[in-house]
Structures are given as structure tokens and as C-alpha cells.
Amino acid sequence: MSSEGFYQEFEVFSKRSDTAPLQYQFSLLAPNSELALIMAQENFMRREPVSDIWVVKRSDIRKMNCEEKQSLQRLDNKDYRNTKGYGYLKKKWRHYEQGMLDEKEILSWGEEKKRENG
Amino acid sequence: MSDVIFSNQLTEQEKYGHFLKRIEAGEKIEADDWMPDEYRFTLIKLISMHGISEIMGALPEKEWVPKAPSLKRKLGIMAKVQDEMGHGQLLLRVAEDLMKPLGKTREDIMEDLFSGRLKFHNVFHMEAPTWGDAGLIGWLVDGAAIISQTNMLNASYGPYARALKRICAEEVFHAQHGEAIIMALAEGTNEQRTMVQEAVNRWWEALLMFFGPADASTTGTSKQDITIKYRIRTKTNEELRQDFFSKYIPRVLSLGLTLPDETMHFDKEKEVWVYKQPDWNRFKEIIKNNGPKSKDRLELRKTAYIENQWVREALNMAK
């Protein structure tokens, strides 16, 4: 009865706006996903804007157990994966009288393009 | 970090030690984590009682939802009672996940409520005969609830702490909703003022009882030591009651209302409120479902549960 009865467990996720990432809300009991979906907003997001809702049957979620969570740990020796490991380039480029194309600079290019097109 | 722990290789004693270390370090325990039985059973008892009290707590106020005196008040109290049901939903989900390894579900919670095994909060066994009571519940009963719930916002059990965070945010609206009703009555006609004063008189003893007895010597049992040990809460029953007095007594008096206890005063030296103890024997009777409205409210909840049985059966995937 507990796993296949009227009361099945659904996990509820939602997005606050179209550009927001999906966020976990809470769980609810419902007989199926259709009913879970129509209850989700009013149960957990009565007072906030919502632009999308997902409901997922809990039994379809593969969660980590306590031991598996240990696999999430890693050493802090991976600077080579980040810009942090390449910070010395700034000084080098200065030598060639060039600016550093850092994250802030590069991510700003998208915006500029929009402005040119618009 | 290098302390990799595979709990299936540890003895119970080692697991317990590791568990205590986690909560002392301020880590949150999650539903699927190992936890000692005492912790699990304490949480189940605390949270299922908290959850079912929200559901039962909707009933005294529900009486006033269709009767609220204006469109604005009708909407406000509907939203407030809806929140109580919503809080019940959040808390019962937390309790249900804790009960899952024991093979118990929401249906068992309901059955336990009907059979009297699961108790609900003393305040919700009381009568709410006037609109003044509806306001007072929002103002002072919810005020007391805010005091005791905020005390557990940092509970070591993560799902409970997260549910309480949602709940406390909504309680702020409840308190203001209650204040608005009381304020309108207190500033209103003589009849309206009398309505509030009578509600204060009626609810005072129940409000004192709300936080439970100061220690086990009063009623024989008390879970407060265990809940403090496991960092589910930090303050004792008496500390919470004193906090309630400090926050609310000045407000009650400022509206020109009186308290039905002439001995009530603040002892400046000891820095405590001195008050007349409620009848703790009566408290024990009330929570054994022998309060003025215990039977009626249980009957109402049970009727609704039975009348809708066919809906749950129709959509039961297991059939």
C-alpha cells in the first residue's frame, strides 16, 4: 500500500522565472503525476512567481547514500582546470602591451553583440 | 576529509559516536542517513504531533472562515487556515519519511489520531465561540507557536529545519492577520472590546499550557531533555514561556486589555515573569482527548476522512 497506493511520493521542482534555474521545493503525496502537478503550485508556491513546475516520482530518482556522498570529495590541487592556474598570463601580456582576455571581458562580448545587432 | 566512513562496517557504538559528532559540528541529518532509534522515535513523535496539530488546528478557526465579517476578513482567514493545512502537509511529509523504514504511512498517522495514540496540541481542544477567539488564535496562539517554532529553526534534522523555515515565514503573516482582527476589535465598539477581553480570559490558561510543563515533575514525562540533547531545540519549556510573556504581555496591556491573573508581574531582580500556574492535571486530561472540543473535532476529522474514502480508493493505483 505504501509504495503503490493513493499516496505516492512526488518531488516538486520549479522555476521562478524563465531564466532562473530549476529549484527543489518539497515533496507531496498524490495518486499520480497529473494530480501531483495540479497540487504543486498551491502547496509550495502560493506566494511567489512561478514560470514552470516539474514533478518527479520519488522512486524514479536515484539518490546518493551516505557512503556514496564520500565520492564527492576531491583534493584542492586542480588549478589547471580553472583560470586561477593561468593568472600569470596577465603579467606576460602586459609585457607585450596587450590586455588579458579574462572571464569578465569574454562574457561581455555576447552583450555587446546584441547591442550592435539591436 | 580522509576520514572515509563506510557505516556498514561500523559497530552500532561507532555509528552513534559518528552521529553525535556530526550534530555537534552543526551538520544536518537527512532522512536516509543513519540515526539512533531514540533520535528517530523522538522526531517521529515530535513532528507527527506538530503536523497533526496543524491539521486539527485548522478546525477551531475553520468555524470562522465562512462567518468572517467582511470580504477582506473572509479572504484573510481562508488564506490563514489554508496555511495551517499547508503546514500540516509539510510536517507530515517530514514525519512520513521518518516512519517509512518502520513501514508506516499517512494512513497510519490518521488511524493513530482517531484511536488517541497520536495526540494533538492542547490549544486545539478548546472552544472558539466568538469572532474574538478567531482573532486571538491568530494573534496569541500563533504568537506562541512562533516562539516555539523559531527555537527549532536550526534543528539538527535537516528536513524539519527546512519545513520550519517555510512555516515561520508564513507565521509572520498569521500573526499580523491576528493582530489586524484584534486591533479592529480593540479600537471598536464596547461590544467589540468585550469580545476581545473575553477571548483573552478564555485562552489565557491554554496559552500558559502551550509550552508544556516546566519539568517532568509536573506531569510525569517530558521530552525536552532529549530534544535538547540531540540539538533539535535549544530552550526549555519555561524559557520559551518566559520569552512569550516578554514579547506579548506588554502588547496585550497596551491595548487596554487585562490578564486573568492578578499575581502576574515581572520580578526585576530575578528577571522572570511570575505567574499563577495553570492546572496541569487539567492539561493532562485535555491532551488525552478529554478537552471541551476534543471529541467533536476528532469526529469532524474522522467524518471527512471516511466520507472521502471512495475517492482515495478510486485513484489507488494498487487496486
Place this chain on the structure above:
Amino acid sequence: MKMVDVKPMNKDYQSSLISLLYQLADDDFILAYRGSEWLGLAPHIEEDVAFSSISQDTMGHAAMFYQLLSDLGEGDVDDLAHARPAKVRKNAILLEMVNGPGHYLSKPSYDWAFAVVRNYFYVQAKKVRMESLKNSSYDPLANAALKVNMELYYHLLHWKTWFVQLMQAGGEARKRMEDAIHRVWDDFAGVLSLGPLGKELATFKIIESENILKGKWKQSMKPVFDSVNLLMPEEFGTQSGDGRKGVHIKDLEDALLTLREVYQTDPAASW
């Protein structure tokens, strides 16, 4: 307070407009009241919370329509909602009917099938009206309809989901649903009616004619009915009487006693 355009209106135009506003306001108000009685008693907790939001929305809509009446000089919104006797109320009788035997505080033998069917059929009828009112010749009503309509998508989705699932469940549920549907058919003409001034309302382009709206209702419901093997009746009844003419049953009298219990102790007081 928003400024209201009080330039003189054609007398016949105004009286038909007011008759429609009373129908819209009273329909939503009494059904939201019936919804508020359900609070705490729904088939399960999650549904209780969802249903209450719909009742709140619906009472919010009633408040908007009472406000439009108030702007036309009909009086204070709370008096309109609470003080008026049954004989001047214009809601459809179907919407004032009790949720089931018993009282909301004692032995409420409430019928979820009736709740689902009554609400679903009503919300679809309300949706058809709001769509039509978006083009109303009376701007304040067109604006209100636009807002109200926004919230009806959820109401419809909610009730339709319950309706379809319980209809498809077979067995006892199907039987209970069919019983509820027959009860609703018997008085559903009262919901679709625009009252004695229906013709004028269409002539003044306040709202489309009753027949057009009825056709649209059937058109929206037909695919859903087909999907659950339900036949669309040719005609609907007004077996309990015509609420649009101020005819009502005892259920409304009882509801009014409850909903104005506090208000009437001192209607002049501030609550």
C-alpha cells in the same frame, strides 16, 4: 480609490449592465462560500490546500464584481455581499446548493463528486463569459474580465483533471460522478442563463447572447465528454427554479445566516 467615470448612461443600458454584474458577483460569492465550507475536509491534505486557493481566487473575483456595482452607486461592497436578502440575490441555484448533508462543523457528509462536477462545469461557463466580456462595451467590465480570466486556466485544469480521473476510475466513483452529473444537469440552465435582461445585454453588446455562450460551453466540453464516454444532453434544466429572477431555495437562506452572523451584529462597526 480609482476614479470612476460617472458620465450619464442610458437607463436601460445601466439596468441590464447592473443585472449582469449581480449575477457574476453573486455566483462567485456563493460558490466561494461553499468552497470555504470544504476547507479542512477535502479527500486529502494536498488537495485541501489547492482547493482553498481556488475558493480564495473566486471570492476575490466576487469582490471585483461587487466593486464594479459599488462604482455604479449600488452601495458598499461588504453590504452587497453580506446584507442583501435572498430574494434580491441573482446567483444560479445550483451554486447555492449545500455541499452535501450535514453541517461544516458537524457530520459534514460532503460529496466530492458533486464538488468536482459543479465546479468544473461552472468554471467552464465562467470562462466562456469572461472570454466574451473581454470585448464588452462596458470598459471597466472588460478590464475586470481580462484579469479574472487569467486565474481561470488553473481552475479549469484543476477541476478537469479531477473530473477525468474520477470518470475513468470506473466502479463506485463512476456511479457517484454520474449521479452528480445528473443533479447538475437538472439545474445547469440556471447557470447558463443571463436572466430576464439577456436580450438587452446582447443588444447593448455588454456580453454575447445566451445561445452563443451556451454553444461555446458545449463546444469546449464536448471533447472532454467524448474522452470519458459521456453524452452531451440537448437541454439543461432549471428544476429548482430560476436564481436569476431572485428565486432561491432554503440552502441559500441558511448560508446567509452563517455568512453574515458576525457582520449583522453591527453592520456599521469596523471589523
